[in-house]
Amino acid sequence: MKLRFLDETTSCPISTMNDCVELVEWADKVVTFYEIKIGKKVFHLSTKLNELAQGCLDNPENQKKLYKRTLIIVVISQMFGGAGLAAGITVGALLAEQMLGTNSFAGLPAALFTLGSAGAALIVGRLSNRFGRRMGLASGFITGGLGALGVVIAAIINSVFLLFISLLVYGAGTATNLQARYAGTDLATNKQRATAVSIAMVATTFGAVARPNLVDIMGDVAVFLGIPELAGPFILSAVSFILAGLVLFAFLRPDPFIIALQINTNKQNSEPIEKKKINKKGITVGATIMVLSQIVMLAIMTMTPVHMGNHDHNLSAIGLVIGFHIGAMYLPSLFTGILVDKIGRPAMAISAGVTLLLSGVIAGVAPGNSVFLLIVALSLLGLGWNFGLISGTALIVDSTEASTRAKTQGTVDVFIALAGASGGALSGMVVAGSSYETLSFAGGIFSLILIPIVILSRENKE
Numbered sequence: 001m002k003l004r005f006l007d008e009t010t011s012c013p014i015s016t017m018n019d020c021v022e023l024v025e026w027a028d029k030v031v032t033f034y035e036i037k038i039g040k041k042v043f044h045l046s047t048k049l050n051e052l053a054q055g056c057l058d059n060p061e062n063q064k065k066l067y068k069r070t071l072i073i074v075v076i077s078q079m080f081g082g083a084g085l086a087a088g089i090t091v092g093a094l095l096a097e098q099m100l101g102t103n104s105f106a107g108l109p110a111a112l113f114t115l116g117s118a119g120a121a122l123i124v125g126r127l128s129n130r131f132g133r134r135m136g137l138a139s140g141f142i143t144g145g146l147g148a149l150g151v152v153i154a155a156i157i158n159s160v161f162l163l164f165i166s167l168l169v170y171g172a173g174t175a176t177n178l179q180a181r182y183a184g185t186d187l188a189t190n191k192q193r194a195t196a197v198s199i200a201m202v203a204t205t206f207g208a209v210a211r212p213n214l215v216d217i218m219g220d221v222a223v224f225l226g227i228p229e230l231a232g233p234f235i236l237s238a239v240s241f242i243l244a245g246l247v248l249f250a251f252l253r254p255d256p257f258i259i260a261l262q263i264n265t266n267k268q269n270s271e272p273i274e275k276k277k278i279n280k281k282g283i284t285v286g287a288t289i290m291v292l293s294q295i296v297m298l299a300i301m302t303m304t305p306v307h308m309g310n311h312d313h314n315l316s317a318i319g320l321v322i323g324f325h326i327g328a329m330y331l332p333s334l335f336t337g338i339l340v341d342k343i344g345r346p347a348m349a350i351s352a353g354v355t356l357l358l359s360g361v362i363a364g365v366a367p368g369n370s371v372f373l374l375i376v377a378l379s380l381l382g383l384g385w386n387f388g389l390i391s392g393t394a395l396i397v398d399s400t401e402a403s404t405r406a407k408t409q410g411t412v413d414v415f416i417a418l419a420g421a422s423g424g425a426l427s428g429m430v431v432a433g434s435s436y437e438t439l440s441f442a443g444g445i446f447s448l449i450l451i452p453i454v455i456l457s458r459e460n461k462e
Contacts, residue, residue: 067192077141077252078201078204080243081173081244083237084237085177094305108164112164114298116147116172117417119414120143121413122411132255133182134249137245137248140173143172147166173237177244181200183256184199185197198340220232282396283399289352289450294420295422295443296356298424299424299427299439300363300378302427303436313371321371322378324379328386332383345398351384352385353448354451356388357444362377
């Protein structure tokens, strides 16, 4: 990073103002610009942001207040964002099955919106690294909302092509909801990072758990409006994602990522310290934990609604099972974050592998007509994913440095999304060629790979 001061005696750097994070009008008075150079990217910060950053260095209580304020805004946006998540999970496969007339490609919707989330994760990560969390996250949520509207239109005109394109765009909301967990860590201390992630994820629960249980209600609303019943949940998804984006755009000020960068710059200028090295092994292990957890979770979850539909369960029963699943994905986060910070990332990653195995076994042996056992299996599936995601996320944050953190986080989320897309696409083929039980057992066994990966990484570290 480089710091440069400009005053009224210097000509206005208008040629570089296109990259400004906060535009400050060039006036006939003393105006100080703080220029942060990160690689080839240049950020221009006003005096106000610099003063905020310096205030955080001079008094840790100021940083604590900004940290709490950031978490409050992220929590509110995640409540809306969580409500937008479950449409693709709950009825996406059923809508595709209805429009295609076969369940062989029932896993394709999950694969498409997960693939879309991969591209969105990369873009949101780059936008966040260049312009801050506010612009990156707000853009991602609003784009996801537009994708959900596209799904509704596709159902109305019965266009499979538009459905698939819209599901890709809808994936932006999924990716952004996942990346929002990082916003809380920007101003967190080392011992608060996993807890910060967990608070953002707990907030997602409020919308995500209620959302699947509104499937019948939104289906009735859709029918009332003359729209196909299965498109109803996507109406709420569109509204929820757009509201989440507007909350972040309007209230995530000052931007936590930009403040964190400036704090780091001021610290280096006042007390020269050795630049933190990027721990590539830590990034690889953290990413692998999240990728494997995502594959297993998405593969089994995607085909559960189809499996239940084949055993004559109605949308209410399917919504109940998915509601418990999503609740288990996010609600335990607060306790998971504390455990990750207290007993360590490796221990919780191993717990993820064991929990996912147990989930696969129960889903495999559960009778198709047993809603209770499917609730248990899908709850454990969500819990195992939760353990893997938070422990892996904490490892990623620990292993990166401020100037490239958002970019690295976005790149890692691309691999997570691509892994999920693969799991979703293959799950339908496995079930069509064999059975849901085979898929569940295979997913559980596959999750055990997490254990040797974590153990070997610990041995190499020692």
